[in-house]
Amino acid sequence: MRNRLSASVSSDTERQTSNEFYMLNDVVRSLSWSNVTLTVEDRSTKQPRDLISRVNGRVQAGEILALMGPSGSGKTTLLNILAGRNKSSHGTAAVNDASIQASVYKKLTSFVEQEDALVGSLTVRETLEFAARLALPRSVLKAEKGTRVQNLIDSFGLKKQADTLIGTPIRKGISGGQKRRVSVASQLITAPKILFLDEPTSGLDSVASFEVISLLKKYAQQHQLIVVASIHQPSAATFQLFDKLLLLSQGQTCYFGAVSGVAPYFARLGMPVPDLMNPSEHILDLTNTDFDSEDEEGGTASQRLVTIQSAWKEQGNSDDVGTPILEKSDVFPDVQGLGLAHDLGIPVTLLQRLYLKSYRDIVTYWIRVAMYMGLAVMMGTVWLQLSTIQKDIQSFVNALFFGSAFLSFMAVAYVPAFLEDRAIFVKERANGLYGPLSFVVSNFFIGLPFLFLISILFATVTYWLISFRPDATAFFVHVMWLFLDLVAAESLVVLVSSLFPNFIIALALVAFANGLWMSVGGFLVPTGSLNVFWRYVFHYIDYQAYVFRGMMVNEFDGRTYRCAGNVVTGCSCAYESELSGQCKIDGKAVLQYYDYPTGQLGKTVGIMIGIIVVYRVLGYLALYFRK
Ligand SMILES: Nc1ncnc2c1ncn2[C@@H]1O[C@H](COP(=O)(O)OP(=O)(O)O)[C@@H](O)[C@H]1O
Numbered sequence: 305m306r307n308r309l310s311a312s313v314s315s316d317t318e319r320q321t322s323n324e325f326y327m328l329n330d331v332v333r334s335l336s337w338s339n340v341t342l343t344v345e346d347r348s349t350k351q352p353r354d355l356i357s358r359v360n361g362r363v364q365a366g367e368i369l370a371l372m373g374p375s376g377s378g379k380t381t382l383l384n385i386l387a388g389r390n391k392s393s394h395g396t397a398a399v400n401d402a403s404i405q406a407s408v409y410k411k412l413t414s415f416v417e418q419e420d421a422l423v424g425s426l427t428v429r430e431t432l433e434f435a436a437r438l439a440l441p442r443s444v445l446k447a448e449k450g451t452r453v454q455n456l457i458d459s460f461g462l463k464k465q466a467d468t469l470i471g472t473p474i475r476k477g478i479s480g481g482q483k484r485r486v487s488v489a490s491q492l493i494t495a496p497k498i499l500f501l502d503e504p505t506s507g508l509d510s511v512a513s514f515e516v517i518s519l520l521k522k523y524a525q526q527h528q529l530i531v532v533a534s535i536h537q538p539s540a541a542t543f544q545l546f547d548k549l550l551l552l553s554q555g556q557t558c559y560f561g562a563v564s565g566v567a568p569y570f571a572r573l574g575m576p577v578p579d580l581m582n583p584s585e586h587i588l589d590l591t592n593t594d595f596d597s598e599d600e601e602g603g604t605a606s607q608r609l610v611t612i613q614s615a616w617k618e619q620g621n622s623d624d625v626g627t628p629i630l631e632k633s634d635v636f637p638d639v640q641g642l643g644l645a646h647d648l649g650i651p652v653t654l655l656q657r658l659y660l661k662s663y664r665d666i667v668t669y670w671i672r673v674a675m676y677m678g679l680a681v682m683m684g685t686v687w688l689q690l691s692t693i694q695k696d697i698q699s700f701v702n703a704l705f706f707g708s709a710f711l712s713f714m715a716v717a718y719v720p721a722f723l724e725d726r727a728i729f730v731k732e733r734a735n736g737l738y739g740p741l742s743f744v745v746s747n748f749f750i751g752l753p754f755l756f757l758i759s760i761l762f763a764t765v766t767y768w769l770i771s772f773r774p775d776a777t778a779f780f781v782h783v784m785w786l787f788l789d790l791v792a793a794e795s796l797v798v799l800v801s802s803l804f805p806n807f808i809i810a811l812a813l814v815a816f817a818n819g820l821w822m823s824v825g826g827f828l829v830p831t832g833s834l835n836v837f838w839r840y841v842f843h844y845i846d847y848q849a850y851v852f853r854g855m856m857v858n859e860f861d862g863r864t865y866r867c868a869g870n871v872v873t874g875c876s877c878a879y880e881s882e883l884s885g886q887c888k889i890d891g892k893a894v895l896q897y898y899d900y901p902t903g904q905l906g907k908t909v910g911i912m913i914g915i916i917v918v919y920r921v922l923g924y925l926a927l928y929f930r931k
């Protein structure tokens with residue numbers, strides 16, 4: 305294999321054949337497992353309970369196994385164990401009848417989760433290309449990556465949709481069945497030898513389900529892949545596509561063997577498939593105890609299940625299962641090209657993908673820009689053309705408070721987009737593509753230009769309409785404060801949504817936090833009057849307070865305002881300063897009233913950056929520990 309691979313650069317035709325050869329599995333001939341058991345503590349009774357109990361099975365290269373059973377029977381649990389994602393299980397698994405190192409095994413397998421986690425604003429081809437770039441090491445040449453993408457597009461019937469967007473809630477894309485095929489194809493890009501799929505047909509109608517499974521079967525046969533897929537209620541036609549069936553109920557085996565043997569087996573048990581009935585439906589009915597009559601202890605359905613389970617145990621059930629040889633095996637010296645891309649290329653690839661996503665995705669990008677612009681026009685016209693008179697001082701202060709607080713508040717609009725990115729991260733991390741650091745770093749950098757754009761647009765509209773201090777430097781300092789405000793607010797969203805990855809909860813908590821920052825920021829209640837709890841626990845970590853203070857100093861330091869009346873008729877100044885004699889107010893007097901020192905720009909900016917860093921580091925830790 306190594307020889308042919310290294311020859312693959314010599315010519316185009318050879319590259320094509322070697323690529324096909326590469327995708328072909330000639331490494332893994334069989335996957336078998338025996339006595340797989342997972343015991344957990346039951347949530348209600350606190351007693352040990354077997355979620356999976358002594359399950360055996362064996363699949364050969366090119367075969368596709370259906371894992372069936374009523375919901376809650378342990379299908380997902382077993383798949384996770386077989387894929388090596390659950391470390392607390394017991395039993396043995398063997399590849400080619402020999403035990404295998406976990407790290408090698410991981411490179412041979414891929415997992416397609418039940419929920420599609422696709423980036424809606426990428427096309428089908430882009431999705432696969434990014435999957436290739438994230439999952440494949442540099443040693444796989446670019447041309448070969450391209451060939452693999454094209455082969456998978458062809459194999460999964462996506463040729464016509466190759467350049468169509470996947471689709472977002474507000475932008476129609478490909479169909480549900482096509483999405484599922486993209487999910488499957490993107491897990492095949494690394495040329496795994498064993499593929500696990502959790503309910504690849506859930507949510508699809510029977511035609512789309514049949515399509516997914518038949519394409520999968522064809523691919524498995526062509527490439528000698530081992531496929532294990534859980535499936536719920538397949539149609540008769542879909543059911544017949546599988547080679548083997550493992551039927552579970554309450555974590556125990558009810559049948560394992562050829563699909564063609566199912567009907568005869570249950571007939572022998574005295575439970576034949578009725579004429580005209582779909583055999584898969586029949587066996588699910590037989591093993592489902594959900595609708596057992598409650599009046600009798602261990603109703604008829606439970607009794608029947610016990611009969612089926614013990615019948616399976618009695619018949620020895622070992623005819624199809626080889627005995628694994630338990631020793632370290634080195635049958636896989638050649639898993640080169642199966643490694644991951646782990647390097648600096650990952651954050652760059654993620655950045656590119658986020659970039660495509662954000663400028664194509666109306667919700668995360670343009671709707672937010674429009675929203676901020678709407679707010680800017682509203683503020684600019686409500687606080688229209690204030691002048692440097694005493695009467696307008698409070699309006700200036702209010703505009704600064706409202707602008708900084710509301711801009712920060714609007715960051716809640718980022719929650720759904722972040723949760724979507726996080727879902728994709730969780731899936732790709734589980735597949736070993738990259739860790740939380742790459743995700744956090746790319747997420748941070750992709751946000752900066754966008755937030756800067758909003759700050760500058762927002763300030764351009766509001767600053768001059770409201771008539772803040774007319775000075776170029778003051779304008780840019782104002783922009784900087786808006787920018788830091790937005791970066792901090794978005795960092796808070798990242799932290800909260802990483803801790804509580806639920807739309808409603810994250811939204812509520814971010815809104816609450818913003819309400820808190822407004823209340824303790826020193827504007828609504830002067831800092832000196834805040835009681836000690838709010839002041840010492842929250843005021844000093846309130847980023848909005850620093851933004852408001854910074855903007856206040858920027859506006860009032862170096863500007864004077866006219867008092868009411870005039871020197872002749874008598875003059876009354878709301879803020880006493882050295883300029884009272886000239887019937888004017890020095891802006892510094894306003895700052896003194898709020899207890900805001902001047903000349904601390906560097907220090908305040910430093911504190912802001914510190915708060916942002918802390919939020920991001922905490923967000924990283926939340927993602928790191930919350931698996
Ligand atoms: N960590 C756990 N502790 C206790 N019970 C669990 C745990 N994980 C899953 N279960 C329970 O195990 C059963 C099997 O779950 P699952 O494998 O998801 O079933 P399926 O995929 O067949 O619907 C369910 O009843 C579920 O509530």
Ligand SMILES: [Mg+2]
Nearest residue numbers: 379380381502
């Ligand atoms: Mg499940």
